[in-house]
Amino acid sequence: MAIFRLAIQSLTNRKATAFLTILTVAISVALLLGVERVRTQAKESFANTISGTDLIVGARSGQVNLLLYSVFRIGNATNNIGWDSVEEIQRHPSVAWSIPISLGDSHRGFRVVGTTGDYFTHYKYGNKQPLTFTQGLPFNGLFDTVIGAEVAEKLEYKLGDDIVIAHGLADRKFSRHDNLPFTITGILAPTGTPVDRSVHVSLPAIEAIHIGWESGARMGVGVSAEGIDPDKLQPEQITALLVGLKSKIQTFALLRTINEYKREPLTAIMPGIALHELWGLMSVAEQALLVVSGFVVVAGLLGMLSSLLTSLNERRREMAILRAMGARPAHIFALLISEAVCLTLIGIMLGIASVFAVITIAAPFVLSQYGLQLSATLLNSREWMLMGIVLVSGLLVGVLPALRAYRQSLSDGMTIRI
Structure with a gap:
């Protein structure tokens, strides 16, 4: 313990050099931990988006593309x-429930989802958690809408507010269905999934707002809400269909039936398998990022080694005085090792704090722009293992300058030979 206190005092006397060394280690640790946390939490965020859905059906496409949209x-x-x-x-006969989804419209940058009441009954996320409402109820009238938690927060909406949906993803004045506004009747509780950033309306409402539109353009002045008969609004087509089965055993049979469907080219996918393929596509980039961040850590530790070695010649008088006061070579060795461990440990702590601060600040932006749920939670076992590896590496880096100091003795005298 005395050696450790002496190491702290020695580093305090060399504040500038110690600070730069700690900063180098902290930046490298922050990069390593940040890459690892973004990688793992991005996977968790994607995996928690949908749960309990056996099949997703869409037009003929790759299964990753179908899953993404x-x-x-x-x-x-x-x-x-x-x-x-x-x-x-x-x-x-094997289908227990289904959720039709129609995409293509938007509201002020948020996607509009046309669906049915079954969406609020059967859609699950996380560990089969159902959707819940913080305010209001599911849509009932033709021009009712249910918005996600983030939509309500970002746009400061409340129950009873009217909103206007735009045709397509670009919300421009000429593309808005402003003749048929919607009224907010429900606000969903936060889920940490794309549901939070969605505006939900009924499928008949999607048909209604597109009456008089051809090829993405309004033909004429459009219709009014009073001139629409809801009973005649039958959807002609949708974007995708989420399917839940009565028995998991029937999954592959229905999957083959849909993929071999004769009437039109369709693709049915299992969400879990599609996610696995997505991780496979991302694995190369993940490994590359981890390797790069690992090399940055190595560079930081080499910088610490260079700093310790450079300071040895300047500290030979200090070492000689310690020897003259009774310190054994082992004490000198332990002193240099303790300094390296202190620098590494403080750098690790500063790096962890930096990652937590950045995640806390950037999490809302990342969630709104990329749909990734990042959180500054406690380190998991893998992250602790990485920090342990960095700490042990810092200790090993201190061995070389410690050995050089160990070999120095009073033969140098009380003056430094130049």
């Missing part, structure tokens, strides 16, 4: 599904 609202569908096909799938 139907669940994560990233990208666009290659085509739509005819409503006749949807009804035939819904009538299949």
